[in-house]
Amino acid sequence: MATRGPISRALEREDTLAFWLLAPTLLILTLFIAYPFVRGVWLSLSNSTVGEPGHFIGLANFYKIFSDSIFRTAAYNTFVYTAITTVFKLALGLWLALLLNRHFRGKSWVRAFILLPFIIPTVLSTLAWKWMFDPTFSVFNWLFWKLHIINSRINWLGDPELAMGSIMMVNVWRGVPFYAISLLAGLQTINPDLHEAAAIDGANRFQRFWYVTWPLLLPVTMVVVLFSVIQTFADFQLVYVLTGGGPANATHLFATYAYQIGIGTGLLSEGAAISLAMFPALLLVVVFQLWYIRKVENR
Amino acid sequence: MAQVKLTNLNKKFDGTHAVKDVNLEIRDREFVVLVGPSGCGKTTTLRMVAGLEEISSGDISIDGKVVNNLAPMDRDIAMVFQNYALYPHMTVYDNMAFGLRMRKFERPEIDRRVTHAADVLGIQPLLERRPRQLSGGQRQRVALGRAIVRNPRVFLFDEPLSNLDAALRVQMRVELKRLHERLETTAIYVTHDQVEAMTLGDRVVVMKDGTVQQVGGPLELYDRPANRFVAGFIGSPAMNFIGATLAEANGSLWAEAQGLRVRVPPQKAERLRRHAGQRVVMGLRPETLRPATAADSDYAFDATIDVVEPLGSEILLDVRVGDSPVVARVDPGLRFSARERVRLAFDPARVHFFDATSEAAI
Numbered sequence: 001m002a003t004r005g006p007i008s009r010a011l012e013r014e015d016t017l018a019f020w021l022l023a024p025t026l027l028i029l030t031l032f033i034a035y036p037f038v039r040g041v042w043l044s045l046s047n048s049t050v051g052e053p054g055h056f057i058g059l060a061n062f063y064k065i066f067s068d069s070i071f072r073t074a075a076y077n078t079f080v081y082t083a084i085t086t087v088f089k090l091a092l093g094l095w096l097a098l099l100l101n102r103h104f105r106g107k108s109w110v111r112a113f114i115l116l117p118f119i120i121p122t123v124l125s126t127l128a129w130k131w132m133f134d135p136t137f138s139v140f141n142w143l144f145w146k147l148h149i150i151n152s153r154i155n156w157l158g159d160p161e162l163a164m165g166s167i168m169m170v171n172v173w174r175g176v177p178f179y180a181i182s183l184l185a186g187l188q189t190i191n192p193d194l195h196e197a198a199a200i201d202g203a204n205r206f207q208r209f210w211y212v213t214w215p216l217l218l219p220v221t222m223v224v225v226l227f228s229v230i231q232t233f234a235d236f237q238l239v240y241v242l243t244g245g246g247p248a249n250a251t252h253l254f255a256t257y258a259y260q261i262g263i264g265t266g267l268l269s270e271g272a273a274i275s276l277a278m279f280p281a282l283l284l285v286v287v288f289q290l291w292y293i294r295k296v297e298n299r
Numbered sequence: 300m301a302q303v304k305l306t307n308l309n310k311k312f313d314g315t316h317a318v319k320d321v322n323l324e325i326r327d328r329e330f331v332v333l334v335g336p337s338g339c340g341k342t343t344t345l346r347m348v349a350g351l352e353e354i355s356s357g358d359i360s361i362d363g364k365v366v367n368n369l370a371p372m373d374r375d376i377a378m379v380f381q382n383y384a385l386y387p388h389m390t391v392y393d394n395m396a397f398g399l400r401m402r403k404f405e406r407p408e409i410d411r412r413v414t415h416a417a418d419v420l421g422i423q424p425l426l427e428r429r430p431r432q433l434s435g436g437q438r439q440r441v442a443l444g445r446a447i448v449r450n451p452r453v454f455l456f457d458e459p460l461s462n463l464d465a466a467l468r469v470q471m472r473v474e475l476k477r478l479h480e481r482l483e484t485t486a487i488y489v490t491h492d493q494v495e496a497m498t499l500g501d502r503v504v505v506m507k508d509g510t511v512q513q514v515g516g517p518l519e520l521y522d523r524p525a526n527r528f529v530a531g532f533i534g535s536p537a538m539n540f541i542g543a544t545l546a547e548a549n550g551s552l553w554a555e556a557q558g559l560r561v562r563v564p565p566q567k568a569e570r571l572r573r574h575a576g577q578r579v580v581m582g583l584r585p586e587t588l589r590p591a592t593a594a595d596s597d598y599a600f601d602a603t604i605d606v607v608e609p610l611g612s613e614i615l616l617d618v619r620v621g622d623s624p625v626v627a628r629v630d631p632g633l634r635f636s637a638r639e640r641v642r643l644a645f646d647p648a649r650v651h652f653f654d655a656t657s658e659a660a661i
Binding site: 198199200203204 | 349350351370371372376377378380382384386387388397398401402445449
């Protein structure tokens with residue numbers, strides 16, 4: 001037998017091997033997650049601007065943003081936006097997943113098509129939506145006009161309330177495929193015998209869903225909702241492309257407002273403070289959901 | 300308590316005819332076993348009775364009432380699935396109570412029935428557990444419990460023991476039989492295991508390629524198989540088949556094959572005479588063979604031992620007669636060795652003959 005070199009002998013040791021296997025991931029996490037995060041925290045506690053390193057000023061940035069009415073609007077918008085779109089995405093996604101879980105001709109084609117909104121680069125599809133919401137050229141306005149539903153133009157993105165609703169609509173459109181496909185994958189792990197057993201046990205269609213499908217799908221649903229909430233909470237592209245936060249700063253979310261302050265006006269430290277302001281809320285959501293998933297999976 | 304009647308039952312999936320003209324009458328309280336190799340249509344038949352599979356043509360009636368278009372829940376049946384199909388997120392108690400809750404039973408009645416069934420099945424201490432905390436045998440009992448609490452008219456079993464290990468299977472088989480005697484409910488049981496079929500069934504239905512081959516009591520199938528398939532399927536080790544030609548000589552009928560010339564017993568000769576000169580298949584069960592004595596001259600043949608399999612309670616001799624492999628099941632007290640020549644005799648009352656082309660018993 002050939003004698004082995006010192007490196008391969010060292011790698012025989014479990015802790016050495018573990019270290020080297022983990023090292024690339026650790027490096028990437030440190031460089032791209034941990035460092036920017038720490039740097040962001042530092043920025044938010046400083047008075048740095050573009051071209052100015054700045055110095056430590058404590059929580060001054062946070063006091064400032066909490067008394068900023070636009071920030072409060074953005075915070076409110078972010079929560080409402082996340083809550084409402086999540087409910088719609090979950091309901092529509094689940095409905096679609098249940099439909100796609102049935103056997104029908106051309107099933108795989110339909111499944112592929114469903115994914116389209118998810119595959120198209122968000123900025124591009126959002127630009128298409130912007131065109132559809134355009135006050136002059138809106139295809140919706142044209143349609144409603146032809147159907148005699150409206151007799152004056154709807155200013156989809158010009159009216160503060162309507163603009164938020166329009167953005168939510170695009171978010172739901174873009175988010176539903178992710179829910180549908182993930183939940184469909186979850187549905188397919190449920191043994192069809194359980195439905196047959198429940199049918200024989202006397203459960204009707206709705207009862208079979210409520211007592212068998214839903215509880216068994218819950219762990220997958222929670223994971224999907226977790227991912228979606230995090231993404232929606234930090235959404236940027238839709239608002240940036242559709243309204244840029246307007247009209248009159250009415251549709252800002254945490255991310256767009258942070259961008260506007262931090263990059264747009266160059267107040268890096270204040271922008272960082274706004275970004276970090278959503279961190280506690282997200283953390284709570286994540287902790288709660290992970291706890292809940294673990295609880296569901298352990299029963 | 301119910302009779303189940305299948306009339307000209309057919310099932311076609313796209314391209315395949317899975318069940319062909321099945322006619323079967325299952326009497327009240329009878330335990331009927333559908334047995335056959337995989338793909339023979341036994342499970343499809345059962346699922347049609349359950350209402351889980353649409354009927355292509357024909358009728359299924361329970362107690363004289365056609366149930367073709369009734370939903371599973373309205374047929375008053377219970378089914379035990381091969382993989383148990385227990386609800387993984389519910390406790391054992393809830394699994395058993397589910398069917399009763401769906402049927403709007405009162406709470407005390409649910410409690411009474413579940414407790415009683417748990418007593419009968421010996422799963423009382425497991426009621427608060429979840430299915431994944433149970434062993435295979437315990438899950439099996441819960442699945443049975445879920446079926447019996449409902450007190451249905453018909454029990455359907457879809458290979459319920461096939462996921463258990465060999466020892467447990469034998470134990471559960473006995474328990475199932477005991478349970479059936481106690482509950483006195485009509486039962487239809489599907490299995491591919493002929494031993495299960497023989498031990499459990501009041502009557503056994505042997506199926507192949509979607510058609511019923513023979514219906515009868517276990518011993519009837521064993522002693523008087525209707526065709527070569529049933530003869531080979533029922534019994535373990537399987538019946539030996541030797542291709543032979545029938546020839547008349549000295550006023551008797553003889554079956555001749557390479558390395559073998561035996562007399563056709565007089566009681567069979569009558570029916571076989573018109574096949575004289577033709578090819579037939581001779582069937583000999585391993586247990587009807589024994590080492591020959593001088594008195595056995597006409598009902599014996601010479602063989603060469605290939606392998607000796609001592610099983611303790613018996614010895615299986617794998618021998619060769621001409622080109623045909625033959626298994627003999629003989630007394631464990633005897634001693635044999637491989638490549639030894641041995642003369643084997645058979646019980647003339649228990650030899651079978653089958654038509655070489657139609658394979659029907661002659």
